[in-house]
Amino acid sequence: MAECVQVDSEVGARGMSLRVHNQCDVDVRCELRWSVRCEGDTTDTAARPMSLVVRLAPGHARDLLASGEACGERIWEIADDVWECKETR
DSSP states (O other), X not given: OGGGEEEEEEEXXXXXXXXXXXXXXXXEEEEEEEXXXXXXXXXXXXXXXXXXXXXXXXXXXXXXXXXXXXXXXXXEEEEEEEXXXXXXX
């Protein structure tokens, strides 16, 4: 399904903005996963895994936010981002 779903990202002040656009001829369900790392984290700091799920009809798009808010006022980084889409019936 990845060949007909477009995911564009842009870093902003509150996190990474993700625009998911279904260019397929079928309904899709997409799962987006990432980790948030904060300034001052050590190798012992537990991962902060995050995820969002979106369902889109053909030709539709959604804007989502991979947020860095888990870090509070510290500098944050969105890492290990992956996405996968599958046809829904």
